Amino acid sequence: MSETFTKGMARNIYFGGSVFFFLIFLALTYHTEQTFPERSNEALLTESVERGKLVWEQNNCIGCHTLLGEGAYFAPELGNVYKRRGGEAGFKPFLHAWMKMQPLGVSGRRAMPQFKLSDQEVDDIAEFLKWTSNINTNGWPPNKEG
Ligand code: HEC
Structure with missing residues (x-):
């Protein structure tokens, strides 16, 4: 295993992390949207x-x-x-x-x-x-x- 931290590894962490947290953001947004009808008593x-x-x-x-x-x-x-x-x-x-x-x-x-x-x-x-x-x-x- 290489001991050096390459630019490629840094880039992967940067892009990987961004995509990961963007997906979490989308999932939480979706979840919030789903709860609106119940929270606002639309019925x-x-x-x-x-x-x-x-x-x-x-x-x-x-x-x-x-x-x-x-x-x-x-x-x-x-x-x-x-x-x-x-x-x-x-x-x-x-x-x-x-x-x-x-x-x-x-x-x-x-x-x-x-x-x-x-x-x-x-x-x-x-x-x-x-x-x-x-x-x-x-x-x-x-x-x-x-
Ligand atoms: C010009 C300002 C003004 C407008 C416009 C107004 N109010 Fe008020 N309202 C007040 C004030 C000041 C109080 C608090 C009065 C007091 O405690 O003696 C109050 C108190 C109340 C309270 C009692 C609140 C409590 O905590 O007990 C209700 C209910 C209320 N208003 C309903 C309405 C409604 C419905 C409307 C619209 C049709 C309205 N008000 C428009 C000024 C206004």
Whole structure:
């Protein structure tokens, strides 16, 4: 066996290593892609969730709030608000009451506008936020209220 480390050997390690880790990268990417439908609950995408997303967009809730860490940092994170505020039994009543109460008018406290949404629209937003809260984000964002 030769004791010298030749240029050819160095090149083989370089190219071999690159190909090896590129294949690992492809395999991990493929694996992540495969888990998306389950992680994002595509099966639970109802028409109400879709309407709720539209109401969310048309009223620019993201202009003040974050959703799964994305958005503005004026108001609390809402990706997990369903779980923080009552879940299955309590969230819908909470959201209806909350939307009707705005603006709270407490001085020194950041205020949320009155959107005058219909009961149907609030129900749909509740469904949208419920669906969002069930996305598996690996615990993101790390801070509960964003
Ligand atoms: C102009 C900024 C602004 C916009 C736009 C806005 N919000 Fe808010 N929202 C706030 C603020 C500020 C708070 C926190 C108020 C407080 O704690 O008194 C809040 C709180 C909330 C909460 C309670 C959060 C919690 O942790 O208890 C919910 C739910 C909510 N907003 C939903 C919405 C929805 C749905 C929309 C869109 C239709 C929306 N917000 C649009 C400013 C905004």
